[in-house]
Amino acid sequence: MRQVEAREWWLWGFAVTVTLVLTAGIVALTFPENHLLQNSELRDLREWVRGLAFLVLLFDIYTVYQQLQLQRMRRELTQRNQLFEVITENAADMIAVVDCAGNRIYNSPAYQKVLGYSSEELKVTSSTEQIHPQDRQRVVEAAEKARITGRGERLEYRMRHKDGTWRIVESVATAIHNSEGVTESLVIVNRDITERRQAEETLAHHTLHDALTNLPNRTLFLDRVRHALALSQRHVNYKFAVLFIDLDEFKIFNDSLGHAAGDALLKQIASRLIACIRGIDMISRPGRTEDASTFVSLARLGGDEFIILLEEIRDCGDAIRVAERIQERLGIPFVVQGQEVVTTASIGIAFCATSYINPEDLVRDAEIGMYRAKREGKARSQVFDAEMHNVAVKRLRLETELRRALELGEFRVHYQPIVSLQSGKIVGFEALSRWQRPEGLLSPAHFIQIAEETGIILPMNRLLLREACSQLRAWHSEFPYDPPLTMSVNITPKEFAQPDLAEQIGSILVEVGIHPSCINVEITETVAMADPQRSSLVLSELKALGVHISIDDFGTGYSSLSRLQGFPVDTLKIDRTFISQIDTNRETSEIVRIIIKLAHNLGLKVVAEGAETEEQVSLLRQLKCELVQGYFFARPGDHAAAHALLSKEGAEALSFQTAAT
Ligand code: C2E
Ligand code: MG
Ligand code: MG
Numbered sequence: 305m306r307q308v309e310a311r312e313w314w315l316w317g318f319a320v321t322v323t324l325v326l327t328a329g330i331v332a333l334t335f336p337e338n339h340l341l342q343n344s345e346l347r348d349l350r351e352w353v354r355g356l357a358f359l360v361l362l363f364d365i366y367t368v369y370q371q372l373q374l375q376r377m378r379r380e381l382t383q384r385n386q387l388f389e390v391i392t393e394n395a396a397d398m399i400a401v402v403d404c405a406g407n408r409i410y411n412s413p414a415y416q417k418v419l420g421y422s423s424e425e426l427k428v429t430s431s432t433e434q435i436h437p438q439d440r441q442r443v444v445e446a447a448e449k450a451r452i453t454g455r456g457e458r459l460e461y462r463m464r465h466k467d468g469t470w471r472i473v474e475s476v477a478t479a480i481h482n483s484e485g486v487t488e489s490l491v492i493v494n495r496d497i498t499e500r501r502q503a504e505e506t507l508a509h510h511t512l513h514d515a516l517t518n519l520p521n522r523t524l525f526l527d528r529v530r531h532a533l534a535l536s537q538r539h540v541n542y543k544f545a546v547l548f549i550d551l552d553e554f555k556i557f558n559d560s561l562g563h564a565a566g567d568a569l570l571k572q573i574a575s576r577l578i579a580c581i582r583g584i585d586m587i588s589r590p591g592r593t594e595d596a597s598t599f600v601s602l603a604r605l606g607g608d609e610f611i612i613l614l615e616e617i618r619d620c621g622d623a624i625r626v627a628e629r630i631q632e633r634l635g636i637p638f639v640v641q642g643q644e645v646v647t648t649a650s651i652g653i654a655f656c657a658t659s660y661i662n663p664e665d666l667v668r669d670a671e672i673g674m675y676r677a678k679r680e681g682k683a684r685s686q687v688f689d690a691e692m693h694n695v696a697v698k699r700l701r702l703e704t705e706l707r708r709a710l711e712l713g714e715f716r717v718h719y720q721p722i723v724s725l726q727s728g729k730i731v732g733f734e735a736l737s738r739w740q741r742p743e744g745l746l747s748p749a750h751f752i753q754i755a756e757e758t759g760i761i762l763p764m765n766r767l768l769l770r771e772a773c774s775q776l777r778a779w780h781s782e783f784p785y786d787p788p789l790t791m792s793v794n795i796t797p798k799e800f801a802q803p804d805l806a807e808q809i810g811s812i813l814v815e816v817g818i819h820p821s822c823i824n825v826e827i828t829e830t831v832a833m834a835d836p837q838r839s840s841l842v843l844s845e846l847k848a849l850g851v852h853i854s855i856d857d858f859g860t861g862y863s864s865l866s867r868l869q870g871f872p873v874d875t876l877k878i879d880r881t882f883i884s885q886i887d888t889n890r891e892t893s894e895i896v897r898i899i900i901k902l903a904h905n906l907g908l909k910v911v912a913e914g915a916e917t918e919e920q921v922s923l924l925r926q927l928k929c930e931l932v933q934g935y936f937f938a939r940p941g942d943h944a945a946a947h948a949l950l951s952k953e954g955a956e957a958l959s960f961q962t963a964a965t
Contacts, residue, residue, distance in 0.1 A: 312370065319363050322356055329353040398473070398494040401480075402431045404451065409489060418496045420466030436462035436470060450477040451487045460497070472498045514604040516567055517574035522667075525603035528613050529663035536656050545623035547612040548652040548670035549577075549630065552682040554608035555801075556835045557645065569640045569647070570608065577602055577610055580633045611667065620655045620687055627651040627685035648683035650674050655687065672696045699754055706751060706760050714740045715764060717771050720940035721949055722792065722911060722933045725925045730953055732790030732824070734933060735772035736940045737764070756796045769793055769809065773816040773823070775943055780822075783950050792824035792854065797831045806845035813849075820850030824875065827853070829861035832871060840870055847872040854911065858899070865902045875931075876903045880914025883934070887919040893927075900927050 329352055392399045392412040398419070401410040411426045419434065435443050439461035450456030456477035462470040475494040479487040512524040520528075532544045551573070558566035581600040601613040612630075614623055631649060638645045652673025654666045673688035680686065709715060719733040739746040755761040776791045783789065799805060813820055825846055832839045832855060843853055854875040855868060859882050868876075878899055885892040896912075903910050912924045915934030924932055938949055 315363070315366070315370075319360070319367075322359055322363070326353060326356040326360060329356060396495075398496070400431065400492045400494070401489050402447075402492065403489050404487065406431045406447075418465075419463060419471065434463045436464070438462075447477055447490060447492075450490055451479055454479045454481075454487075456490075463494070471496055472501045514606070517571055517604050519574055519578075519610075520601065520603040522603065522605050525601065525605075525611055525613065526663045526667070528601045529666055532613060532615055532656070533660060533663060533666075537658075542615075543617050543619065544613060544615045544656045545617060545620065546654045546666045546670040547614060547623060547627055547630070547685075548654075548667065548674040549610040549612065549649050550651075550674050550678070551608035551634075552648045552650055552678070553834070554647070556838075557647070559801075560835060560837060561641070561643070565640050569638060569645060570604075572638050572640070573634065573647070574602075574604065574610070576633055576636075576638075577612075577630065580630055581612065605667075611670070620653070623653045623655060624685060624687065627653060631683065631685070650677035650682050651685035652677055653685060653687045669693065702751065702754050703758050703760075706755055706758070709739060709741075710760060710763060710767075715767065716740050716745070716942065717768055717775070718940035718942055719772075719775070719946040720933055721938050721946065722790070722931050723937045725921070725929060725932055729785075729957075730789070730950060731785075731787075731931065732792060732822075733772075733776075733946060734792040734794075734826075734940075735768055736794075737768055738940075752796070756798050759798060761796050761798055762802070765793070765796070765799060766808065766812065769812050770816060773812060773818045775946075776822060777816060777818055779947070779950060780818075783954060788819075788822050789950075790822050790824055790852070791818075792826050794856065795825055795827045795831075797834070800827060800831050800839075800842060805842060806849050809846070809851065810849050813851075821852065823851040824854050825851050826856040826877065828856045829858055829868070833861055833867065836867070836870070843871050843873070857913075859895075865899070865906060869906060873908060875909045875911055877911040877913050877933075878929075880934075883912045883914045883920060883924070884916065886923055887917065893923060896924075897927050900929055904928070 329349055332349055333346070333353060392410075395412060395414055396417075397412075398414040399410075399412040400408060400415075402408055408426055408429075408431050411423045413423070415426060416422050421429075421434070432440055432444060443459065443461055446456050446459050459475050459477075461473060461475070463473050465471050473494040474497045475492055477490045477492045480489045480491060482488045512521060513519065514521045529546060532542075536542045536544060554566070554569075557569065581602055600615070603611050603613075605611055612626070614626055617623060630651065634647060634649050638647065652670045652675065654670035654673060656666070660666055669688040669692075672692050673686040676688075676692055677684045677686040686692075716738045718736045718738050720736060721730040722732045722734060723729065724731045737748050737752070739751055752761070755764055772791050772793060776789060779789055795805070802808065809823075809825070810820070813823065827839075827843075832843070846853060852874040853872060854877050855871075855873055856877045857879045858876050859879045876899070878896060882892055882896050882899075886896050887893070900910050909931065910929045911931040911933055912920075912929050913933050915921050915924060915932045915936045917936060920934075921932060921936055938945075941949075
């Protein structure tokens with residue numbers, strides 16, 4: 305269009321000149337008497353005029369053509385304008401045109417939809433007024449760059465909505481140039497990406513936070529510890545600690561009240577820990593007033609495990625004080641589903657040391673400290689130290705070796721006889737594990753606990769039960785006693801927690817072909833009392849199977865006989881610690897007497913464990929204890945030793961019979 309217009313100017317100039325010359329020629333030809341022209345000259349002039357008239361005709365034709373072209377272009381322009389309007393008026397993106405001074409020339413209606421401002425309202429404000437003050441400089445610089453280069457970079461910044469909130473927009477600017485190539489204005493296309501950003505942030509939040517409590521998760525926590533480690537390497541005075549918190553008995557609570565109640569409790573614990581760490585600043589650094597959250601981070605690692613990073617502390621004492629404070633706060637009862645719940649926690653503390661390189665190591669050591677706290681009786685805290693590290697390494701090695709032992713079949717069953725005090729005869733055996741190692745036979749004290757904690761106990765004791773039952777069946781056919789010989793097996797807490805325990809035992813008994821009434825299942829009173837409701841259920845299932853039930857190590861727990869009353873128990877095994885003092889300590893012998901009496905009142909039989917001397921045995925006989933198990937009669941031995949005992953007993957009975965006849 306500009307080209308056509310430029311061409312038009314010189315064409316018009318040329319036309320005017322030609323027309324003037326032509327007019328002069330026509331005048332000269334029209335009035336020849338006024339001129340002093342010769343005839344021949346008049347003839348030439350006529351030729352010129354004719355030529356010029358032809359030129360004018362050509363020009364007129366060209367002008368008509370030009371005019372048609374212009375009209376077409378104008379029509380096209382109008383159409384394009386209409387199209388632009390339709391696009392900009394209906395576009396979801398906010399389209400703005402601003403001049404070089406930053407004044408608004410045009411704002412599309414989307415501004416009203418997205419930011420709430422009408423175009424009248426926008427007209428009276430500067431184009432940068434709605435931009436977040438922190439982003440403004442960046443936007444102005446980008447616009448300047450777009451003016452110079454012609455096209456700006458994609459930019460993200462915040463714009464204020466009329467209601468005062470901030471929207472995130474993504475924008476691209478394009479420069480509009482005049483005929484000299486100078487930038488006249490900028491067309492800016494802004495897209496509202498607030499929802500998209502929020503969705504992305506929510507997603508990022510999810511990957512770094514625990515869904516139940518909304519606390520940071522392990523990944524985020526480890527990141528913070530990594531940061532703390534880096535700081536401590538740069539500044540010698542910067543000290544921090546990691547506190548690993550594990551609730552005591554949460555599993556029991558969860559299993560008995562259900563997962564919904566468990567979740568509700570965890571949420572309450574999280575809130576209480578948050579409230580608790582708000583005040584921690586004051587405990588660890590009295591007199592400081594800064595916001596505590598700068599120094600304390602709380603996270604949930606999953607299950608009932610929480611973890612705290614305590615920064616800028618003076619020494620380990622600060623961390624211990626914080627742990628005490630947490631325990632104090634958690635000790636206040638919670639109310640879950642209308643029920644009052646009391647919980648305690650075991651806390652392990654790892655204090656920063658120069659030897660740490662990985663954040664995972666600190667968390668691991670805090671966890672080891674927590675396990676130590678649990679083993680020492682729960683509801684306490686333990687600071688991790690080098691000794692604990694050595695123990696942990698040893699345990700880890702033992703765990704690996706235990707797994708190998710299971711694969712290689714290094715576990716043996718030893719049998720210790722249980723003797724009737726009335727007849728003096730063996731009534732059955734207790735099956736006890738031994739680990740056959742190159743250096744000798746290991747007793748359960750060295751491995752049962754780790755096997756329990758790692759779950760290795762489950763396959764291990766299944767093997768033991770199968771072997772002990774096969775052995776019993778062999779003895780049954782060789783030594784047909786009446787009643788038949790029994791076999792006692794021990795059940796650990798982990799086994800007891802198996803929902804299908806009765807089923808598992810039942811299927812082994814069927815497989816081997818042993819009548820359930822020949823089996824004594826021993827559980828300690830501590831295990832039975834940990835969750836009386838559940839115990840009652842599991843014991844009833846076992847009872848329904850037909851096996852007998854013994855309470856092992858009686859007297860070492862906190863239960864009383866009356867509390868055991870509700871359980872379908874057959875036998876009570878009085879712990880060795882009582883029996884070993886029965887002949888030397890009057891008080892102990894009195895306790896044993898009362899236990900035996902009460903047990904008989906409840907219809908229970910009594911086994912005295914660990915009788916080592918003749919005095920102890922005769923005292924037990926006087927107290928009407930039915931059964932005894934102890935070194936006095938026999939130490940636990942392998943199947944050959946047990947077989948020898950049975951054979952000897954048979955031979956004695958035979959010689960007694962022969963002597964009698
Ligand atoms: P427990 O069930 O109370 O077994 C009796 C323990 O007392 C056995 O120790 C036995 O050797 C010991 N004992 C028996 N008579 C005497 C005595 O006169 N004097 C002394 N000083 N000790 C005596 P052991 O075999 O070392 O087993 C210790 C514990 O390990 C057992 O206590 C039982 O709770 C557990 N345990 C052993 N084997 C197994 C097993 O295969 N599975 C499970 N779950 N636990 C086992
Ligand atoms: Mg036992
Ligand atoms: Mg025992």
